Amino acid sequence: MTFVQLIECRTDRFEEMNRLIDAWVEQTKGKRRATHDLVGRDRSDGSHFVELVEFPSYEDAMRNSNLPETDRILGEMVALCDEMPVFTDLDVVRDEQLYADAVRRFFDTLSDAGELPPLNDLINEGCHSHDPVNPQDTIGLDAIRREYRMWRDAFDFTFTLEDLIAQGERACARWTWKATHKGEFLGIAPTGRQVTMTGMTLFRFGPDAKIAETWWQQDQLGLMDQLGALDALER
Numbered sequence: 001m002t003f004v005q006l007i008e009c010r011t012d013r014f015e016e017m018n019r020l021i022d023a024w025v026e027q028t029k030g031k032r033r034a035t036h037d038l039v040g041r042d043r044s045d046g047s048h049f050v051e052l053v054e055f056p057s058y059e060d061a062m063r064n065s066n067l068p069e070t071d072r073i074l075g076e077m078v079a080l081c082d083e084m085p086v087f088t089d090l091d092v093v094r095d096e097q098l099y100a101d102a103v104r105r106f107f108d109t110l111s112d113a114g115e116l117p118p119l120n121d122l123i124n125e126g127c128h129s130h131d132p133v134n135p136q137d138t139i140g141l142d143a144i145r146r147e148y149r150m151w152r153d154a155f156d157f158t159f160t161l162e163d164l165i166a167q168g169e170r171a172c173a174r175w176t177w178k179a180t181h182k183g184e185f186l187g188i189a190p191t192g193r194q195v196t197m198t199g200m201t202l203f204r205f206g207p208d209a210k211i212a213e214t215w216w217q218q219d220q221l222g223l224m225d226q227l228g229a230l231d232a233l234e235r
Contacts, residue, residue: 003056003061005061006087007051007085008048009049009086010048010081027073032064034061038051038052097166099169100165103161107159116149120141121210122211123210125140126140127139127140127214128212130214133220154181154182159177160177161174170202170204173201178194180194181227193228198219199217199219200218
């Protein structure tokens, strides 16, 4: 079970505290069990800091605590605090990856039959979309929706998410796209062919928790080959 240690302290010497944390990260490289370390400052009290350190389990946290580097850094941290830090040990009983869920809803929405919805609950109005297939970035929700409609007019398709990783403000999906070619696509008349394409999309989320930027990489050449667009070049 994932374990989180919450450490609360009061100090006016945060820059020194920050350097201590950097030193701990450097000195415990290859030995520490912690997987994530987050420090927050209380907006209503600038001397109140909260640190959350995540471990795969309570046992891993205890092994981490027994490192000589951890013990030494802890002593120096206490010396920087106005009073003794408060430690709270937490077993994680729920861990929602909200950005990963947003990515799943994004791909499901693109695949749904019928009219394409506004997407303003998922995508920021000023979103930037980077796709090597396009000579220029697609900027703005309206322009991005037009591009999605072009794909939906040309194909009936579904996405299968093979891998999905979320970290910080970014998420990355590796996907397989399966489609039926039903409409004109890049000058190619509908063929009725069943086609498959693999690719990856990196998402950056903005402060409003909506998609603010995307980077697409896909096997466009393989798709064109399946549609017969390369046949003339091979003759």
